[in-house]
Amino acid sequence: MPKGKYYVVWRGLNPGIYDTWDACRLQVEGHENAKYKSFPSHREALDAFEKGYKDYLKKATPSKITRGLEKNTSPDKPIPESLAVDAACSGNPGDMEYRGVYTATGQELFHIGPLKQGTNNVGEFLALVHGLALLKQKNSSLPIYSDSLNAIKWVNNKKTKTLLERTPVNEPVFNLIERAEKWLKENAYTTPILKWDTSRWGEIPADFGRK
Numbered sequence: 001m002p003k004g005k006y007y008v009v010w011r012g013l014n015p016g017i018y019d020t021w022d023a024c025r026l027q028v029e030g031h032e033n034a035k036y037k038s039f040p041s042h043r044e045a046l047d048a049f050e051k052g053y054k055d056y057l058k059k060a061t062p063s064k065i066t067r068g069l070e071k072n073t074s075p076d077k078p079i080p081e082s083l084a085v086d087a088a089c090s091g092n093p094g095d096m097e098y099r100g101v102y103t104a105t106g107q108e109l110f111h112i113g114p115l116k117q118g119t120n121n122v123g124e125f126l127a128l129v130h131g132l133a134l135l136k137q138k139n140s141s142l143p144i145y146s147d148s149l150n151a152i153k154w155v156n157n158k159k160t161k162t163l164l165e166r167t168p169v170n171e172p173v174f175n176l177i178e179r180a181e182k183w184l185k186e187n188a189y190t191t192p193i194l195k196w197d198t199s200r201w202g203e204i205p206a207d208f209g210r211k
Contacts, residue, residue, distance in 0.1 A: 087123025
């Protein structure tokens, strides 16, 4: 049986060559400015990877680039063996809480809050970092899902961009933000961060059901 495509990841979680789209997707989904492309043979993929993305762009025509680059779309179903995180906030700011669950069963693995005068974006960020820290502590290779592009971007940048005003009431929230940012700056991780596709899969399993 002839071999299918080979996928080159020039920029992503772990750059390299992958022989399935699912393996490639884990490296690029949720990573800003990811660079990747499929090739019909391992030899072509290896050559492209070794020479780099810029070299490929110089040689390829615009139509070839458009045909070759894989769309960063989600599969038909989420990966059940994964961690899903989400947050909820009553008001903006308001009482905020967040949690993480095992995607396959919905079993709750952690739940923090409610905390006074938080925001949903901050909660999503804290949930994602909490999940990353937990998976690293457990030496787990599970990927982690979030339905928040803001949270994924903040984690990738290792910094929040919240407009929330710091007050004595929400001091615990800001303490958690500072701890999360510190953890991101001091810890390396290999956990794939994946965007939950709500439009195709419904609400993320960690959702609090308050919409």
